[in-house]
Amino acid sequence: MPRITLDDVANLAGVSPITVSRVLRKPDAVSPGLRLRVDAAVKELGYVPNIAASRLASSRTHAIGVIVPTLYNVIFAEYLFALHEGLVAAGFQVIVVNSRYSEIEEENAIKALLGQRVEAIIIAGTHHTPLSRQLLAQARLPVVETFELSPNPIDLNIGMSQEHAGQTATQHLIERGFRRIAFLTGNLDHRAQSRFDGYRLAMQEAELPNLEIIAERPRHSSVVLGSDLFAMTHERGDVPEAIFCTDDNLALGAMQECRKRGIRVPDDISIIGFHDLEFAACAAPSLSSIATRRFETGKLAAERVLAALNSSVVSRAEQIDLGFALIPRESTAIRSYFVHT
Amino acid sequence: MPRITLDDVANLAGVSPITVSRVLRKPDAVSPGLRLRVDAAVKELGYVPNIAASRLASSRTHAIGVIVPTLYNVIFAEYLFALHEGLVAAGFQVIVVNSRYSEIEEENAIKALLGQRVEAIIIAGTHHTPLSRQLLAQARLPVVETFELSPNPIDLNIGMSQEHAGQTATQHLIERGFRRIAFLTGNLDHRAQSRFDGYRLAMQEAELPNLEIIAERPRHSSVVLGSDLFAMTHERGDVPEAIFCTDDNLALGAMQECRKRGIRVPDDISIIGFHDLEFAACAAPSLSSIATRRFETGKLAAERVLAALNSSVVSRAEQIDLGFALIPRESTAIRSYFVHT
DNA sequence: TTGAAAGCGCTAACAC
DNA sequence: GTGTTAGCGCTTTCAA
Numbered sequence: 001m002p003r004i005t006l007d008d009v010a011n012l013a014g015v016s017p018i019t020v021s022r023v024l025r026k027p028d029a030v031s032p033g034l035r036l037r038v039d040a041a042v043k044e045l046g047y048v049p050n051i052a053a054s055r056l057a058s059s060r061t062h063a064i065g066v067i068v069p070t071l072y073n074v075i076f077a078e079y080l081f082a083l084h085e086g087l088v089a090a091g092f093q094v095i096v097v098n099s100r101y102s103e104i105e106e107e108n109a110i111k112a113l114l115g116q117r118v119e120a121i122i123i124a125g126t127h128h129t130p131l132s133r134q135l136l137a138q139a140r141l142p143v144v145e146t147f148e149l150s151p152n153p154i155d156l157n158i159g160m161s162q163e164h165a166g167q168t169a170t171q172h173l174i175e176r177g178f179r180r181i182a183f184l185t186g187n188l189d190h191r192a193q194s195r196f197d198g199y200r201l202a203m204q205e206a207e208l209p210n211l212e213i214i215a216e217r218p219r220h221s222s223v224v225l226g227s228d229l230f231a232m233t234h235e236r237g238d239v240p241e242a243i244f245c246t247d248d249n250l251a252l253g254a255m256q257e258c259r260k261r262g263i264r265v266p267d268d269i270s271i272i273g274f275h276d277l278e279f280a281a282c283a284a285p286s287l288s289s290i291a292t293r294r295f296e297t298g299k300l301a302a303e304r305v306l307a308a309l310n311s312s313v314v315s316r317a318e319q320i321d322l323g324f325a326l327i328p329r330e331s332t333a334i335r336s337y338f339v340h341t
Numbered sequence: 342m343p344r345i346t347l348d349d350v351a352n353l354a355g356v357s358p359i360t361v362s363r364v365l366r367k368p369d370a371v372s373p374g375l376r377l378r379v380d381a382a383v384k385e386l387g388y389v390p391n392i393a394a395s396r397l398a399s400s401r402t403h404a405i406g407v408i409v410p411t412l413y414n415v416i417f418a419e420y421l422f423a424l425h426e427g428l429v430a431a432g433f434q435v436i437v438v439n440s441r442y443s444e445i446e447e448e449n450a451i452k453a454l455l456g457q458r459v460e461a462i463i464i465a466g467t468h469h470t471p472l473s474r475q476l477l478a479q480a481r482l483p484v485v486e487t488f489e490l491s492p493n494p495i496d497l498n499i500g501m502s503q504e505h506a507g508q509t510a511t512q513h514l515i516e517r518g519f520r521r522i523a524f525l526t527g528n529l530d531h532r533a534q535s536r537f538d539g540y541r542l543a544m545q546e547a548e549l550p551n552l553e554i555i556a557e558r559p560r561h562s563s564v565v566l567g568s569d570l571f572a573m574t575h576e577r578g579d580v581p582e583a584i585f586c587t588d589d590n591l592a593l594g595a596m597q598e599c600r601k602r603g604i605r606v607p608d609d610i611s612i613i614g615f616h617d618l619e620f621a622a623c624a625a626p627s628l629s630s631i632a633t634r635r636f637e638t639g640k641l642a643a644e645r646v647l648a649a650l651n652s653s654v655v656s657r658a659e660q661i662d663l664g665f666a667l668i669p670r671e672s673t674a675i676r677s678y679f680v681h682t
Numbered sequence: 683t684t685g686a687a688a689g690c691g692c693t694a695a696c697a698c
Numbered sequence: 699g700t701g702t703t704a705g706c707g708c709t710t711t712c713a714a
Contacts, residue, residue: 003458003707005706005707005708006707006708007707007708015684015685016684016685016686017685017707017708017709018684018685018686018708018709018710019683019684019685021708021709022683022684025709029683029684030683030684031683031684034683034684046476046479048452048455048456049456049707049708050397050456050458050706050707050708051393051456051457051458051708052392052393052394052396052397052402052457052458052706052707052708053393053397053690053706053707053708053709054707054708054709055393055690055708056391056393056394056397056689056690056691056692056706056707056708056709057689057690057707057708057709057710058690058708058709058710059690059709059710061393071412071418071421071422071425072415072418072419072422074413077412077413077418078413080412081412081413084412084439093453095436096437098425111389112434114389115389115390115391115392116392116393117344117391117392117393135387138387222619222620223619223620223623223624224619224620224622224623227623252620253620253623256620256623256624256625257623257625259625260625278563278564278565279563279564279565279593279594279597281565282564282565282568282594282597282598283564283597284597284598284600284601344691346690346691346692347691347692348691348692356700356701357700357701357702358691358692358693358701359692359693359694359700359701359702360699360700360701362692362693363693363699363700366693370699370700371699371700372699372700375699375700390691390692391690391691391692392692393690393691393692394690394691394692394693394706395691395692395693396692396706397690397691397692397693397706397707397708398691398692398693398694398705398706399692399693399694399706400693400694400706
C-alpha cells in the first residue's frame, strides 16, 4: 500500500505539488483560498510529509547530533534536557547517540551522524580517536566538545577542569587535617581519570601517600557500587580517615554502608562526593560535594550552536570554562573532638 | 563546497555508481578486485553515504521510534538501555522522543516519527489522544505500548497492572497492622494515578480512610521532593504510621527526612517505595518496594518488534503481563514492640 | 501568487 | 558480477 504523497494531496486539492509544499512550509506565501483547500486535503488524506525526501531536496536536515557516553547517568540526563529545551524550541531534531564510553563506538557514532547530515555535533568529552577528530574537523560544521577543557579544541569547547576540581576536593579533606585520604571510583573514564590526577597532585603536594579504592572491573557509578566498595575496604580492615568519591552516588552508598557498620559520618570518617546531585543537600548527614554545571553546559552548547548556524561566519576554536564550586556540608564537617579542643 | 557523493567515488574507482552502492551494502556481491578499488576510493575521498537519499530510494529507514515521557528518570533510562541493546544490534537506529508527560506533545512526537518513516513505534503508556491512536493504527506498522496494561491495545502491549501493584503495596502495610497509611507522590501521571487507584481500593476494602500527600504542583519524583513532602507533613503534625511512596526516590527522601527529625524507620514509621531501584536493597534501613521489570519490558519490546519486522504476517493485538513483585525489607519490618509482645 | 522543469543522492529492477 | 535506466518524494530554481 503506497503511502500518501504530496502529489496525492495536490491532486485532491486541485493545485500543483509545489503549492502544497509551500502551504506546509511557508503558509503566508499562499493565498488563503488555496491554503484552505490544501489544508483540507492534507487532513482528509492523513498526509504526513516524508522527511527523508525533504532533507534530500533541500539539503537541510534540521537535525543536530549529540553524543554522550551513557544514557544511564543523571549528569547526562540533565545535560540532554537542557540541550533539548534549546534546540527543539528552535525547530531542530536532536539525535542522541550513546558511545558507551568507547572511543571506537564514538567514532561510529560520528560517522552515523555525518551520514545523517546533521548540521552540528555536540559531543561529551575531549578525547577522540584520530579519525574522529579528522572527521569532525573536515565536516565543516559546528562542533562543541563539553564537560572537559581540551588542550586543542576542534571547534568550540565548553567545560571545566576536572583535574582542578579533583584537586580542590582533595585539598578540602587535607585542610580538615586528614592524612589517610582515599580516592574511590568504579571506573576510570577520562573524566574520572582527570579527577584522579587532581587527587594525586594534591596528595603529592601535601606529601601524603595515595590510597585508591577502585573497582576491579570497571563498573558504572551507583549507590550500590559505593556501598560494595566501602564494604570491601572495611572488611580488609583498611578504612581511611576520609574518602573522595568520583560521584555523589558512590558517596551516598559509602555513607549508607558506614551506617550499617556503625561507622559515624563525619565523626569516624569524612566523605566528599562530586557533581552536587540533587539529593546531596538533603542526605543525612548532608553530603559535601563539588558542584558542576550540567544544565549550563547544555544550555550554552545549544545557544552557541544555534548562533553558529545562524551566522554565516565560520566559527573559530574557542574555549569556555564554566568552573565548579566546592560545597562543604556535614559529611566533611570538622570532627567533634577537633571542635571541642 | 559540495559534499562527496557516490558518483565521485565511482568516478575515482572507475566503476559505476551501483557498484559502489553494492560494496557498501553487500560487499560479497562484488568481486574482490573492484571491492578493493572502491574501498580505497571511499577512504581517499572520506566519503560518507547520505542516509536521507538511501532512505528515500530504498523506502527502508532502519529506524525505530521510541517515545518516553521523560529522559529524567532511571526507570526509562533502564528501559531505553534494553531497547537500544536489542535494536541497535539488529542494525536499527533508535530515535528517542520525549513527550514530557503531555499527550499533545506525544501526538506531535508520533507525527514526527511517522514523518521520519520509522518502521515501528514503541511508546510508553497506554493513554493517548484519539488522533494519536488513529495515526498509530492507520500507520500499519508494529506498535508496542509499554509499562501499563491497556483495555484495548493498539497492537502489542507489554506491561503490568499499576493498579494491582499499588494495591499490593498498600495491603502489605495494612497487613502489618497500620491504619493511618498515606499515599505520597509528586505528580499524578497515568501510572501514578493507577497506583493511587490501587491504594484507594485497598484502603476501602480495609475500611480505612485515605491519607494523601501529593505535591501542590506536579513535580517529578526525586529524593529532594520526598524529603520536602515529608517535612511538610511533619510540620503539619500529621505524620502517618506508614507511607506508600510512588517511587523509591521519594521513599529515600522521606527516610532521610525522618532521620533528620529523629523519627525512626521502621520503629516509628514504615515506608514502602516503588520500582525496587538499585539502591533500595543497600539503603539504611533497606527499603521495601515493588519490583518492576524495566529491562525485561525493553528487551521484550525490542524482540517483538524485530520479530514483527521480519515476518510478513501482520501482527494482531496481543497483551503480555510482565507482573511485579513485593519485596519486603527493613523499612516495613514489624516494629520492635510488636516483635517483643 | 502560482506552476513547470530539473534534480537532490541513492537503490530497485532489470539487462548484459 | 556489473551496468543501465528509472525513479523514491520532495524543494529549488526560474518563468509566467
